[in-house]
Amino acid sequence: MNKDSKTSMYKLIRDLSDVQGIARMTVLCLNAFIESIRQLKCTREQFDSLYKELAHTVRKAEPNIIPLMHLLEYFEQDMARELKPEMDMTAVREVTIKSIEQRIAQFKRNAATVTQNGLSYVENNDVIIVHSASTVVTNILIQAKEKLGRNFKVIILDLSPERTRQTVQALRDADIEYLVTPDHNLSHHIEGATKIFVGAMTITKDQKIVAPVGTAGTVSICRLHDVKVHLFANTLHFSHRDSTEQNIFKVKEDAQIGMVDFSMTTHSHDLVSLRFIDHIVTEIGEVCAEGNLIAPPVRVRPSTGVEEEDSVFVPHNAFPEMSPA
């Protein structure tokens, strides 16, 4: 892929995750893999290199889509076991699509378990702030209302029209009381708030979360007012790398206000220290930020001992030419 195509793909991924949230984005990417495999016209020999080209590009996304990267690793492990050289393209398609579908199911299962675990964090008379509500957070709120009959109020911080529309629609359908306010107006509502629910794109090795823009400021205000911060994310969001290695998109652009020219640096996502998070809820329950975060198994290359997170696992020769990122 040339540079323009990569830039275009990364922007698409960012735009979609801004609108859909990282969970939907991950599923969407896996479905895009399935559809690409279905439509692809190539020989069995070409398939490996075409897959590698795409997987390599996706792994370099700005920022890294950690759940997707983990699921691709699992997929590649499956392929290393299942793909045989004598298979024709029809069989390859069948095996690969089946494996990706299993990964989608795995991701959805994890998310459903996080949702289930999150239900106990919603109590009667809560006033819950939601910041860029993830699918999991939205589902927790809906199920707490519908299954457990909890009475609570939600303050939706408006960040993007589409995200706000989705959240409002979901809460309205579930008959949950809500209030929408711009995130910079939170100070007017903070006194009555009891909790804040956030999601994260990634939880990094150096104890930070990569989250939508605005999360850091909102979490800080909540901490100052002793509003408990709850993070809901399954362990596929846990990265073996530090926050500085998450490829967070950064752009420096020329700007002008009146007669004054300057350059402005913008990052696509915020970083928030896990020290500011009171509860981290995963599919295995609540985990502690200090020391016992559980990430998916880390593979170690025997020859170098280097951790591989965003490189391809190469047990046999399913993708023999793939080099570590």
Place this chain on the structure above:
Amino acid sequence: MDGVLVPILVFLAVYAAITFELINKAVAALLGVMVLLIIHIVSEHEAVALIDFETIMLLLGMMSIVAILRKSGVFSILSVKIAAMTKGNPLKILILFSIVTAVLSAFLDNVTTVLIIIPIIIELAKGMGLDPKIYVISQAVISNIGGTATLIGDPPNIIIGSKVGLTFNQFVGNLTIPVVISFVVALAYIWFTNRDKFKPIDTSMAKLFNIQLLLEKIHSEFVNTRIDKKLMVKGLACLGIAILLFVTQTITKMSPGVVAVFIAMILFVISGVDVEHMLEEVEWSTLLFFAGLFILVGVLEHKGVIDWVAHKVFLRIGDNPYVMVLTVLWVSGIVSGFLDNIPFTITMIPIVELMLEATPIPNNILWWALSLGACFGGNLTMIGASANIVSVGIAKQSKVDISFLEFMKVGAAVTFITLIISSIFLTFFLWVSL
């Protein structure tokens, strides 16, 4: 021809101002009218009587219906569905979008059509790493071809239909064949001369992956936020009824202008939309432009200028009907490429009437020649039709610069091809009719 110099000079000045975009078209036309009023070439009452309100009503009605339909999101749904159907295949993008553009253009005005289609096609092409230029130019050109098929598809047809009294069915019945053939051949030409740009991308998994994301983004951008189902149903029902009334015009005796405004007003009432807001969507400047031109050309007609031009230019070609038809077709085609085809058509109508008085030609063939020439001729250059200018403008907003020559390279060839097809069709039609 007493006192003709001033109206001629005013008319030429307005024409120049429109052609070279010196000032807004409506302002240019009305300024010309004001000059004629101030120096008492024409009185206010005479001027108003020269306006063809049938044309104005048809435009106003259709613009109102389209504004409400656009607000409902129906066009977004349509475009996104088509985008999904293409599955990112460049040739399918060209063909499917062209079909939609042609059909929409036949029933909506061409500018509305390109406003709907061009942003999505640019997004698709760019996202796929393709050069959007040929897609933009092709849709502009196709919208002009598709609009030729019906009475309401293109301003020259609206003017001809209203002034001459030709019905919706007559337009469809007589122009569908040359329009469909022109559409197919023009599309084939565009594909053949740019076939490297329409190669499938199904040999690259990464590009296919990108396409899926792109289609999802287009879906969430264009559909999720903009759908009002109730409004859509009401709008489509009203559009359907309007078309039905156009088709049954000979039975109902309702003119297209009356039908369009009547249905638009019904739609305003039943949709409960903010009428003030919706009326802002109507292109009042276009309506004023039409009104101004009707007055300017009407004055020239009253002063005998049109009669003079007809006798000195068009009636000199003799009374051979084949020569007359082909002359009107090709002159209209070439002139419409460089001048706005709306004032040109308004100017040509009295000339064609005089030609028909001198040598009657059956089955309105001379009118079809004017329609085909004025509509197809709009493809010749970037400034030949409003749809071209708007398409290039949208492309520019998306940082896709299309030069005058780049447009003309495709547009001129398509114009030549479609005029040849029209010539064959009209010649055959005339041969059968005589």
